[in-house]
Amino acid sequence: MKKKAALSLLILLLLTACNPPPRPTPEPAPRPGAVAAQAIEPITTQPFDFYLLNLSWSPEFCHSHPTATECAQRPAFVLHGLWPQNTNGGYPQNCSTDPGPRDPSSYSDIYPDPGLLRHEWRTHGTCSGLSPDAFFTLARIAYKAVAVPPTLAQLNHQISLTPAQLIDLFQTANPSIPAASLAISCGNNYLTAVEVCLDKRAQPTPCGPVRSCRANSVRITPP
Numbered sequence: 234m235k236k237k238a239a240l241s242l243l244i245l246l247l248l249t250a251c252n253p254p255p256r257p258t259p260e261p262a263p264r265p266g267a268v269a270a271q272a273i274e275p276i277t278t279q280p281f282d283f284y285l286l287n288l289s290w291s292p293e294f295c296h297s298h299p300t301a302t303e304c305a306q307r308p309a310f311v312l313h314g315l316w317p318q319n320t321n322g323g324y325p326q327n328c329s330t331d332p333g334p335r336d337p338s339s340y341s342d343i344y345p346d347p348g349l350l351r352h353e354w355r356t357h358g359t360c361s362g363l364s365p366d367a368f369f370t371l372a373r374i375a376y377k378a379v380a381v382p383p384t385l386a387q388l389n390h391q392i393s394l395t396p397a398q399l400i401d402l403f404q405t406a407n408p409s410i411p412a413a414s415l416a417i418s419c420g421n422n423y424l425t426a427v428e429v430c431l432d433k434r435a436q437p438t439p440c441g442p443v444r445s446c447r448a449n450s451v452r453i454t455p456p
Contacts, residue, residue, distance in 0.1 A: 279362035281317035281325055283438050286375045286429040287418075289313040292454040293425045302345035307456045309381045309388070312343050313426065314353045315372040317360045322442040328360035340369045343376055375435045382406040388455040396445040399453075403427060413439040419446040424453045 295304035344350035414437035
């Protein structure tokens, strides 16, 4: 009987080794969006309705800012700013004396010029209700989420398009951004910026009072 019991125990051990108990299901990794959402929680409430993301067309920006660090890279667009706006057409400015991020260099990928970063924080960021780091994290998320249409990214000669055609190019490159969330800015019939209207979580929202320029044809010079 003892031999049979020992044999049965041996068989049970062999079966257990061949069929180990299932491993616990690992916890899913946090989604980047969830991390971003935590980073942009407001610390104060500010009375504004949406953000205007201004992407300056580099040939025009660099014409007026010839010594700007980012102009040496000849990009298609440069981040001018993420600006709190109101649906009545107004916008808040200079809302506090907070000095801004402790380490401006950590945002050199979006603002190579620390002077522009300080200006954008002082004039616009202080009205966001966010901490300096949260504001520039949100600006980075918004800026990098917009794809530049190949027609503009690879431009090597001057072209002319209507504002509606430019919006169509951006919609094709960014299917999640509706036409109502885009506006074209121009000066003397030259493209100066593309603007994207975003809610406080950096998601597209209707632009309301923000309108595209009224030029029949917008001239676009290459970077």
